Amino acid sequence: MRRPAIRSWRRTAALVAVTVAAALVLAGCAATNTAAPAIAGAPGFWLGVWQGMILPIAFLVSLFDDHVAVYAVPNSGHLYDLGFVIGACVIPLPTILFGGGRARRRRAAR
Template sequence: MNRKSWLVIIGLVLMCISLTGCVPGDGTNTSENPAGLFWGIWHGWVAPISLIIGLFKGTIRIYEIHNTGWWYDLGFYIAVISGFGGISLSRRKKRSENN
């Protein structure tokens, strides 16, 4: 493997480690300090990582239970739809060979 490959691998590992610092259920949010719109957006983006961590650590979930309600839900769904659904919306249709 060349140097560029190693830098990419190290970068991906560091990014994954940093993403695990702010997953739902980590104790950052409480009933006195609930998660709001921006935390909802963040938790929607890291939902796949939260799901994997939740398999090994029971307190981690993909959704923060201590949240502000509708605003948190809006942020969460915006992130999930734009992060995952946006991928399929941006794909180009292949041109048929008959054209």
């Protein structure tokens, strides 16, 4: 009696695997625009650093104002992305390296 249950489980697993594989193959065929033309005046590395640094403030403002975006959409590409990530890491870096104020006081009290 247990064999039919195992066979149906295997069939279900095989069907799921085939469905996922087919979805991945079809997603690989999606059209993308990798040769987008460079836009003159598009934000570059340094503006990405700045916008990454003001990320927490820009996020809070974007919740209430539809004209404020967290990330510049027409940007210069990978350099803007790198600057944005670097800028976003600048804000929490002192806390990560040196700990928060309470943690520092606890360490000093020991």
